[in-house]
Amino acid sequence: MxxxxxxxxxxxxxxxxxxxxxxxxxxxxxxxxxxxxxxxxxxxxxxxxxxxxxxxxxxxxxxxxxxxxxxxxxxxKRYREVSREVFKIFYGITNIVEPLSIDEAYLDVTNIEEDSVKIAYFIKEQVIRRTGLTISVGISYNKFLAKLASDWNKPDGIKIIKEEMIPDILKPLSIKKVYGIGKKSAEKLNNIGIYTVEDLLKLPKEYLVEFLGKYGNEIYYRIRGIDNRRVTPSRERKSVGREMTLKEDSKSREYLKKHLIEFSKDISRYLIKKGVLAKTVTVKIKASNFEIHTKSRTLHDHIDGHEQIYGIASEILDEIDVDSGIRLIGLTVSNLSDNYAEQLSFFDNLQD
Incomplete structure (x- = not known):
């Protein structure tokens, strides 16, 4: 099935x-x-x-x-509030929900007898009724095609891609639409005259693997409608961090804090994209003698802003001895919150 x-x-x-x-x-x-x-x-x-x-x-x-x-x-804060309302609707339908970000998710409705198109229209109706927002929905038999379908008729669109439509429906599409082909890979393929999925379908699997590395095999099957990735409800990470080995050992707190600023921005972007918050901030250093030291601080409230993360990290660094020289600096946030735990029944009327 x-x-x-x-x-x-x-x-x-x-x-x-x-x-x-x-x-x-x-x-x-x-x-x-x-x-x-x-x-x-x-x-x-x-x-x-x-x-x-x-x-x-x-x-x-x-x-x-x-x-x-x-x-x-x-x-x-406001976007997270609205996101939680939307995800309540998803979890009211199935507990097999894979959040990709604060505004995007996969749902596996294989075990629900209701027609998937009816479920999609139910989602759209409930989202606009409960939040006033529109949502685009893609339906298919695998993740690659479902995500492709949701982008087909944006905004407020709905699209179903059936097995019998493959590969014809994909042939006119740009190779940039294929999950796994990034900007650099697209440029490499363009340089050999490959611009559309139809062009890509002409390449042997062995050539794609040699040309694109380990993803070449997945892409070969993906453009033929084969994608065996499962919808995985648990995408939680216990921590998010960045670290860097310095070109030269440093005793300058100002220099080290510049790296903490960049780390904070990267970590904040990730947290916001995933719709999660952090409560613990940890700074890691490796001294010139290769000894590793970490120091953490757990807050009363969860945070996700880069200024908040950097502020705590900067205070922690001020408490660490750097006089012997630092060869590596790292920043991690942990104790992440889960915004999407509440579930409702799909068969409820979802009245306010």
Whole structure:
């Protein structure tokens, strides 16, 4: 029996929440992100995307492309509140939910007798009724195709990809749409004249493996509609961290703290993307004599902002002796929260 996999993706999530909370922003090019020119775009409304604005773009560039855009700060706490409401709906349908980020997830509904299309429409109706937001849904018999389908008719779309549609429905697509082909791999393939999935289908498996390494085998089967990855409910990590061996041993706290700032930003981006919070901050150092020392601090409240993480990490570093010289510096957060534990019954009316 084929599996029934649903991929759900809230449309322009941060910007949509801002437009819902402030009706004056509806229909306007809303750009959510840093409030200085040194900041970056977290996400933007579809009105802003028409001007070429996209996530991770520097704010100064977004202002040039969309000078009349409405720039608003990121409100992580608010987005987590709305995300929890949406995930309650998912967990009310099945406990086989794999969160990918605060606004995206896979659901395995294979063991639910209800037709998967009816379930998809139920999700869309409940999300808009309970949160006022739209969500795009993809349905297929594996994860790759379900995720591809959810992006097919955005925003507020729904798409089903059946086994008999493969590979014809994939052939016109850019190779960039294939999960596992990143920017560098796409450029390598473009350089040998491979631009579409149809082009890719002509390459032998052995050539793909040699050309793309260990992912070549997966990609060969994926574009033929074969993806055996399971929807895994538990994606929890016990900790998230970064560390770096320095080019030269250092006794400079200022220099070491510059690395902690960068680590904090990377860790914060991960936490926010996954919709989780951390309560414990740990700084790790390796001295010039190769001795390793760690020092931790557990907070009263969970955090996910880079300034909060760095503030604690900086205080911890001030308590560590660096006079003997440091050859490695690391930062880890742990004691992560789970935002998506609550489950409801799919057969309830889900009344407020």
């Amino acid at each position: 084929n599996r029934k996999i649903i991929h759900v993706d809230l449309d322009a999530f941060f910007a949509s929440v801002e437009q819902r909370d402030n009706p004056k922003l509806k229909g306007k090019p809303v750009i959510v992100g840093g409030q200085t020119d040194r900041g970056v775009v977290s996400t933007c409304s579809y009105e802003a995307r028409r001007f070429g604005v996209h996530s991770a773009m520097p704010i100064f560039m977004a202002k040039k492309r969309c000078p009349h855009g409405v720039f608003v700060p990121v409100r992580h």
